[in-house]
């Protein structure tokens with residue numbers, strides 16, 4: 001009798017450009033909507049690099065983000081973003 005075991009199918013880990021392995025996490029992510037509007041997307045699923053922290057998004061998640069970015073839905077919250085020009089210092 002063969003002792004060979006067949007490994008259960010596994011999804012290959014998503015790798016970052018830096019070579020680090022990503023893990024699925026829920027994060028907050030900001031995107032620029034226009035020259036003076038930034039949108040904060042809360043609780044979005046991302047593959048985050050365990051080495052450099054760079055997030056990657058699946059294609060369905062990216063499509064969802066783009067839809068939300070251009071949606072006319074009322075936001076769940078609004079925050080003020082102060083701007084400091086470091087060149088003026």
Ligand SMILES: [Zn+2]
Pocket residue numbers: 016017018019020049050051052053054
């Ligand atoms: Zn990385």
